[in-house]
Amino acid sequence: MAGFDPPGRLVTLTDVAREAGVGESTVSRVLRNHGSYSKRAGERVAEAVARLGYVPNRLAGSLAGGGAGTGSGLVGVVIPSLANIVFPDLLRGLTAALDGTGMQSVVGVSEYDPDREEALVAALLSWRPEALLLTGLEHSPGTVSLARAAGVRVVEMIDTDGEGIDRVVGFSNRAAGEASARHLLARGYRRIGYIGLDPGSDRRGGKRLAAFEAVLAEAGLSLVGREVREGRSSAAMGRAGFEALLARHPDLDAVYFANDDMALGGWFACLAAGLAVPERIALFGFNGLDFTEAMPQPLSTIRTPRLAIGRAAAACLTGDGPARIDLGFDLIEGATA
Amino acid sequence: MAGFDPPGRLVTLTDVAREAGVGESTVSRVLRNHGSYSKRAGERVAEAVARLGYVPNRLAGSLAGGGAGTGSGLVGVVIPSLANIVFPDLLRGLTAALDGTGMQSVVGVSEYDPDREEALVAALLSWRPEALLLTGLEHSPGTVSLARAAGVRVVEMIDTDGEGIDRVVGFSNRAAGEASARHLLARGYRRIGYIGLDPGSDRRGGKRLAAFEAVLAEAGLSLVGREVREGRSSAAMGRAGFEALLARHPDLDAVYFANDDMALGGWFACLAAGLAVPERIALFGFNGLDFTEAMPQPLSTIRTPRLAIGRAAAACLTGDGPARIDLGFDLIEGATA
DNA sequence: AACAGAATTGGCAGCGCTGCCAAAGCGAGA
DNA sequence: TCTCGCTTTGGCAGCGCTGCCAATTCTGTT
Known part of the structure; x- marks a missing residue:
């Protein structure tokens, strides 16, 4: 049942031309609707294409179509x-x-x-x-x-x-990091931690964090602690990171996450530990994923376009x-x- | 600063052959490491490729490479x-x-x-x-x-x-739907609702639901209610659907969701409304997405490979x-x- | 009916590469 | 030194299509 009608050659434009009783160029013009051709030619070609089940070969088309500039699609x-x-x-x-x-x-x-x-x-x-x-x-x-x-x-x-x-x-990303920091500062949070990924691979997260820290520094503050993990970010990673960070720094009043997935994990951790959000501890994410707005408390975050x-x-x-x-x-x- | 060194022709295999002082076929053999060639030829070609910054044209390669069978890659x-x-x-x-x-x-x-x-x-x-x-x-x-x-x-x-x-x-998917239903029945749930997508587009969800209902029918039960929504599934949709369904059928004791995203929304709804899960109402999802295991109560679901x-x-x-x-x-x- | 100008058409080279084949190079045995 | 058999090599056709150009077929005039 494998799809093999003619195991050999596929239908080519030349076949269509023969079937339609016109020249190859005409077929080409009709198919791409480029250049002029008669209504009659158009119909004959369309019929032949349908009859033969022709599928153009764009490898050939792109190759022929003027190497540079015309575009391969x-x-x-x-x-x-x-x-x-x-x-x-x-x-x-x-x-x-x-x-x-x-x-x-x-x-x-x-x-x-x-x-x-x-x-x-x-x-x-x-x-x-x-x-x-x-x-x-x-x-x-x-x-x-x-x-x-x-x-x-x-x-x-x-x-x-x-x-x-x-x-x-x-x-x-720099501006996003700054905006996040300013938001947390404006809300009165001062003992802030960070949970994210290795900045070596997460370059953009690293930029956000650097800008975030710069704003803290302007305010005479610095991150109380940070938890950096390797691998793929996930709610589980966010939760574990949050729990580890909070164990080290029980006096944190806010946590900035590298993204919403991790922030969701942090929120889960708070829920499990009975920590009031944001009264006991505030959470701030990044990306503005869909689920954040469905949360009982919508996540504070930055929505990226x-x-x-x-x-x-x-x-x-x-x-x-x-x-x-x-x-x-x-x-x-x-x-x- | 746009990347345009020679706005015209790109380097071709023929250029490489000329630069390396060998024939085209030799270059081709070297590049694909196919057929035999001398060490010396290999080196000269490698040098020429590096010097010229040659990037093969696979459009041409695939076209030439024996139409059917050899493979375009x-x-x-x-x-x-x-x-x-x-x-x-x-x-x-x-x-x-x-x-x-x-x-x-x-x-x-x-x-x-x-x-x-x-x-x-x-x-x-x-x-x-x-x-x-x-x-x-x-x-x-x-x-x-x-x-x-x-x-x-x-x-x-x-x-x-x-x-x-x-x-x-x-x-x-049929077996998945059946397994979900059997699980809920085994746990003693009897007043079950469904929240999902239009089965016209979500074919596989429709299959799961049909199998789910068939198992309920075997047990002499049927779905108490269902909420079918159109569009892209999301936690927000799950939450809204759950709230609507529960408003219509306050006596539900379990809800089967078309997927985990919607189930998360349902769980959010329970949290917001103060409904104990699973005592007051049970939730069952589908897909086994990452976040489900980080939840304070891991979601009951089916993990798909x-x-x-x-x-x-x-x-x-x-x-x-x-x-x-x-x-x-x-x-x-x-x-x- | 004859003619200019426009619309339509087919032939053919060639896009860059690979496969095939014949030619050339090479080492070893006679 | 010459020949055999193997490895290595280059030439060239052709993959399916498009662009160009010249040939052909219309049109509307006069």
Whole structure:
């Protein structure tokens, strides 16, 4: 039952031309609706295509279509992870915007490893994509030179704090960190802890934290304690981290989390331990994931424009927009801080 | 600063051959490490590649490489959504398994629309992928005939309840629904409600529900009430649905949710309303998402082998495994039912 | 009916690469 | 030194399609 009608050759454009009784160029023009052709030719070709079940070969089409410039219809995308809904959200915005343009994205997952990112970029470029979408601004030198030499549009998504290769779409993680700190300070919290991931791999989290600490320093404060974990962030990690941190620093009055997943874990921990939030201890997250607003106490967090970033990145591919698009973020006051 | 060194032609294999002072075929053999060549030739080619910054053109490679069979190195994947972490998990398993094989996946998102799925399949097939990975067993006739005519391996993921086109990898949603019902019955719950999505689009959820109801019927019971919502499932939707359902049927003693996100929303609703779980009302989810185990009361749910499905699907592409792989699922007793 | 100008059409080179094949290089035995 | 058998090499056709160009077929005029 495997799908093998003719195990051999697939239907080609030449077959369609023969079947329709027209020339190859005419078929090509009809199929792409490019150039002029008669109504009659259009009908005959459409019939032949239907009869033969022709599926165009875009490998050939892209190869033929003027090597550089005309475009293959592929977009190469590198994201660090699929485990965190943030990146699928990015892809969602992207594919939604790409839908109907005839472009497809080829996705690589770097697992936060710059070397792997470089390998992926090389692999993706071998498909001669029309554009390359990367995540963040930190890349290996090899990645940068590959991207530059490719002669295609390069869009770096999410982070706007630094120099980009070509186009940059995102928001300022630094500003997000600062806003978080200012919010906590304004609410009167002074004994603040942090729970996050290894800044070596979580570059953007590291930027937020640095900005957060800078604001604390301005106020003559510093983090009371921090708990940094390795691996994939999760509610379980957030809960364990929170419990460990609170055991070390029972006098904390607020905790800043690297993201909402971990913050949810922290909230679970409070619930389990009977700690009043935010009276006994305040929680502040990052990302503004869907579930936060359904919580009995909506999580105080920062909502990032993930879909919009994906969409804007797609828009960059075609238009000649600005080199840098800052989509900002929203501070969600919530009820946990 | 855009990445445009030579706005015109990119480096080709012919350039490398000239630079290295060897023939094109030799370069090709060296680069693919296929066929025999001297050590000296290998070195000269490697140097020339490095010097020129050559990136192979796989469009051309795949086109040349014996049309059918030799393989393009692309895998076409269609998933219904990126908004639900379940499908990124699938991709994660897949890309992890594909990593190092030189294959890349091209992903399309159908948004649960069979027509869109068909369009995506056609679009993906135009890249002459080596395999086509679909989600679920329900497809439009057009999708099925396209897939069959393509002459490539077709793998349908997640659901094993029904006939597949070629290969099927997943678990039985029917069995999952039955297991959920048996669990609730065994725990003594009798007045059970359901909160889920429109079964027209959520086919697999519909299968689970049907099986769930069949088990209830065997025990002489039926669902006390159900709340079916449209759109993207979320904790907020689960919470709203739960509150609506409970308002209509205050005597419910358990609720079966279409997935964990909605169940989390239900749990939030209980927390907010001060309803004891599971004493006053029990909650049962589906999927076994990460956060469920970090909850103060771990959610009672069914853990689905999403990563393993992705991995197994990747394994199908190469090997000649069985037509159907059932990876099963785990019932997580949890503490909410 | 003849003609200019526009619309439509087919032929064919070539995109960059791989597979095939024949030619060349090489070492060892006669 | 010459020949045999193996390894290594380069040339070239062709994958399926598109772009270009010249040929052909219309149109509306005069």
